Amino acid sequence: MSWTDERVELLKKMWGEGQSASQIAKELGGVTRNAVIGKVHRLGLSNRTSGASPAAKPAKEADKAQEPAKPAAARKSAAPQPEAEAPKPQPVTTTPARKQIIPAGQPLPPQPSANEIDPAALAKVNEVEKKAKKLSLMELTERTCKWPVGDPATEDFWFCGLPVQPGKPYCEAHVGVAFQPMSTRRDRRR
DNA sequence: CCCTGATTCGC
DNA sequence: GCGAATCAGG
Numbered sequence: 001m002s003w004t005d006e007r008v009e010l011l012k013k014m015w016g017e018g019q020s021a022s023q024i025a026k027e028l029g030g031v032t033r034n035a036v037i038g039k040v041h042r043l044g045l046s047n048r049t050s051g052a053s054p055a056a057k058p059a060k061e062a063d064k065a066q067e068p069a070k071p072a073a074a075r076k077s078a079a080p081q082p083e084a085e086a087p088k089p090q091p092v093t094t095t096p097a098r099k100q101i102i103p104a105g106q107p108l109p110p111q112p113s114a115n116e117i118d119p120a121a122l123a124k125v126n127e128v129e130k131k132a133k134k135l136s137l138m139e140l141t142e143r144t145c146k147w148p149v150g151d152p153a154t155e156d157f158w159f160c161g162l163p164v165q166p167g168k169p170y171c172e173a174h175v176g177v178a179f180q181p182m183s184t185r186r187d188r189r190r
Numbered sequence: 191c192c193c194t195g196a197t198t199c200g201c
Numbered sequence: 202g203c204g205a206a207t208c209a210g211g
Contacts, residue, residue, distance in 0.1 A: 033194090
């Protein structure tokens with residue numbers, strides 16, 4: 001696969017949206033996250049305060065040339081420094097590769113009726129719901145907690161949206177209540 | 191172990 | 202220019 005214009009654009013878009021390199025790679029297909037990162041760097045866009053290497057600067061800095069002030073009316077293609085999300089005219093051509101990445105086969109959990117659930121886990125959930133990102137269905141990605149909150153029939157319905165536990169469809173707290181392997185307390189009867 | 195981005199360097 | 206391998210951090 002090569003970096004076609006479209007692919008680069010999607011890369012830029014997703015990177016700008018804060019998507020991780022691996023996610024972008026998955027979306028693009030045919031490339032690894034390394035490829036994505038490499039491209040990102042070559043494109044000049046990088047820094048995105050994220051979970052890694054905040055300012056790792058080995059003492060290998062020789063000189064700093066800087067850009068010699070570019071003419072105002074430069075090209076718009078190469079984005080120098082993507083700032084905040086500004087009014088960005090969206091190419092409303094044909095919705096190219098904008099597929100919705102919706103949790104496919106993941107069965108949503110039935111709302112636990114606070115039954116046989118570990119009280120501690122429950123408390124955690126209640127606590128975590130305050131911090132929930134309250135995502136809509138379409139905002140869910142492969143790494144956002146898909147725990148539904150509220151009544152789907154009302155407006156008070158959203159998905160947790162916190163970072164999922166790797167491999168799981170839910171965040172840590174919700175994994176705790178969703179997957180309760182065995183009885184919290186020994187099986188009494190039987 | 192899972193993840194993240196950053197860098198290097200042979201191609 | 203590209204990206205796997207590696208590195209470094211959470």
